Amino acid sequence: MGTKAGQTAVRADQIAAALRRGIRASEFVPGQRLPEVDLAERFGASRRAVRDALAQLAHEGLVERRSNIGASVRAISIPEAIENAEIRMLVETLCVTLAAERIDARGAAELRGIGRALQAAADLADVTAFAEATSALARACARLSGHGVAQDTLERLRVLNARHNFRVTSSPGWLAAALSRRMAQIEAICRGDPAAAAEALREHSFAVMAGLRALGAGKEDA
Amino acid sequence: MGTKAGQTAVRADQIAAALRRGIRASEFVPGQRLPEVDLAERFGASRRAVRDALAQLAHEGLVERRSNIGASVRAISIPEAIENAEIRMLVETLCVTLAAERIDARGAAELRGIGRALQAAADLADVTAFAEATSALARACARLSGHGVAQDTLERLRVLNARHNFRVTSSPGWLAAALSRRMAQIEAICRGDPAAAAEALREHSFAVMAGLRALGAGKEDA
DNA sequence: GCGCACCAGATTGTGCACAAGATCATGCAC
DNA sequence: GTGCATGATCTTGTGCACAATCTGGTGCGC
Numbered sequence A, B: 001m002g003t004k005a006g007q008t009a010v011r012a013d014q015i016a017a018a019l020r021r022g023i024r025a026s027e028f029v030p031g032q033r034l035p036e037v038d039l040a041e042r043f044g045a046s047r048r049a050v051r052d053a054l055a056q057l058a059h060e061g062l063v064e065r066r067s068n069i070g071a072s073v074r075a076i077s078i079p080e081a082i083e084n085a086e087i088r089m090l091v092e093t094l095c096v097t098l099a100a101e102r103i104d105a106r107g108a109a110e111l112r113g114i115g116r117a118l119q120a121a122a123d124l125a126d127v128t129a130f131a132e133a134t135s136a137l138a139r140a141c142a143r144l145s146g147h148g149v150a151q152d153t154l155e156r157l158r159v160l161n162a163r164h165n166f167r168v169t170s171s172p173g174w175l176a177a178a179l180s181r182r183m184a185q186i187e188a189i190c191r192g193d194p195a196a197a198a199e200a201l202r203e204h205s206f207a208v209m210a211g212l213r214a215l216g217a218g219k220e221d222a
Numbered sequence C: 001g002c003g004c005a006c007c008a009g010a011t012t013g014t015g016c017a018c019a020a021g022a023t024c025a026t027g028c029a030c
Numbered sequence D: 001g002t003g004c005a006t007g008a009t010c011t012t013g014t015g016c017a018c019a020a021t022c023t024g025g026t027g028c029g030c
Helices: A010-024 A036-043 A047-060 A078-102 A105-124 A127-145 A148-158 A162-169 A174-190 A194-218 B010-024 B036-043 B047-060 B078-102 B105-123 B127-145 B148-158 B162-169 B174-190 B194-218
Strands: A063-066 A070-073 B063-066 B070-073
Touching (some): A010 A036, A010 A162, A078 A127, A105 A127, A127 A174, A162 A174, B010 B036, B078 B194, B127 B148, B162 B174
16 A cells, blocks of 8 residues: 555654654553643644544554543553564565565665674664664565565554564574574575575564563563 | 554544445545545534544555545555455465364354355355455454454455455356355364365465456556 | 442543645736 | 746645543442
8 A cells, every 4th residue: 555645644643653662662651641632742732633643553553542531552462462473474474585586786785784784783782773673674675575565564563562572682692593594584585595585584583473472471561 | 453442533433434335335436536525514524523534544545645635545456456465365374274273163153154145145146245255254264263463454454455356256257166265265164174274265365366467457447 | 338429620522713735727928 | 829927716734612521539328
């Protein structure tokens, strides 16, 4: 479905983006209520814009709304995060396969650039930068696959488990292991080897799901 | 992300549902403009409710909105419908696999009931009833899989290519072929055979995609 | 002490009126 | 006849005020 144009108002999109960032950064914690007037004051916008932004986020699954009661940050359980990763694996496997089949010099250069960013982030043990580069890699693969629906579907699923992913990525030794798998994925795509690219991705996805399960075993989140 | 509660207003949801039906029934054709005031008058609602409904549909990809210009029914191209079917195949394959692994007597009875509805619709050559039963089957499989994210993802993808699917289903001989594949899928799930269920589904999905390609070869839609 | 009705507060839901922006037709200059 | 500036008209965008509804606490009755 391509990129959404001027969905509602420009202002509402800005507020939605700010809220997304806030939720991802745990500035707003799961269960926290989000009264429209408070957000309106905080962002210097009208209640209507906030309202539209909340509707958007509710549709994405980031917040929960109840009639005449209000919006609150939705708690995403570990099992749901695992389900999410499972669906993402299916779609991303398709993406990297297609990307490997269609790769050109320009695309390969882009992927290798992201690979260098991953390497740099891992060297510095910068979890946030690594997460950003990982996100960039996923987006690039989706775009290079030329599969619009896959791209949109992934975009929608990505926002949901940012919080949990951060916790998995923070576990000791994760960055090094993730880096090697991501590099294998990038190189496989660049040399036009769909099977190897898919395998590298699947390997990483399973590791993510295992990490999420370990998280769930240690402490329940919702 | 479970079921969305009182997303915005009750009224807005009703209007959105009515618009979805209208678009599916080609009452509103692709490209047709949807001025807020006209819809408000038509549904006897306020402009605000219509506005919220349009925002919802825009997020689903059914309508396109441009700032200060208005909303219009989005044209879904054949290539996009094929991409859509491709992603659905991936997720539905997971669903029927899980459903076959977890099937119980109650679920089997439900699926066989849908099977009878399919048979009846095919006997009467009732394309609409067949489409409805097919939709019910997809929903049942998603629910019986116990995979919430897959269920939501499919729900979202389903609304998009209802129009094209109708055209494919209307082609001569389709109902009989589809019926036999669907019955194979149902029986495989009911006897707890994940591999066979997945295979039946994949077979059907490929037939749908081939049908869509044939449609595209005959006449472009967008 | 317990349960229920009721009231106060807070929060969302919505109609109305006006402002802002874009499209299209018109008319003028060249 | 062609190109461009200009204004009319339509459509969406938004602030404001009030209505509807839910929640939590309080007081009365038993």
